Amino acid sequence: MSSIQNTENEIVEEFSFFPEWTDKYQYIIELGHKLNNFPKDKMTEEYKIKGCQSSVWLTAEMKDGKIYFNSDSDSSIVKGLAALMINILSGRTPEEIINAKLGFIDKIGLRQHLAPTRSNGLSAMIKQMKMYALAYKIKLEGNSSNGNGNPKLKNEYKIK
Secondary structure, three states, rough: OHHHHHHHHHHHHHHOOOOHHHHHHHHHHHHHOOOOOOOOOHHHHEEEEEOOOEEEEEEEEEEEOOEEEEEEEEEHHHHHHHHHHHHHHHOHHHHHHOOOOOOOHHHOOOOHHHHHHHHHHHHHHHHHHHHHHHHHHHHOOOOOOOOOOOOOOOOOHHHH
């Protein structure tokens, strides 16, 4: 697997093929259609990202030291944004996710072309993904276990 930076560079290159933002939005929506089926039993407040105007659910699980994300949304664009972030951050170590700068967002002009509420939602999504990574990092370090192997974290930062 290539580095996060290489994946970001590939995304910047992909977006450069689309001259208009309507085409870029369509591409983002298509990315959302490629997400794995999200389990209906996870579409609960527990997995809902706080700070998004749309409903967005995000789960994370660790396998072999790497975190894998899955997400869904009731908005096609937001689901596509989730898919974009999953393409970059899923399958990475907690440390890689925590340290990811995600400069591609500004390089492709995404933040400036999103409505303020969607931009805030994207930031909340990134924050949640990094909080999952931090929680798994703590778990890997063997700190703060709650008896079932999951770190003790407050509110939306729990790992299930």
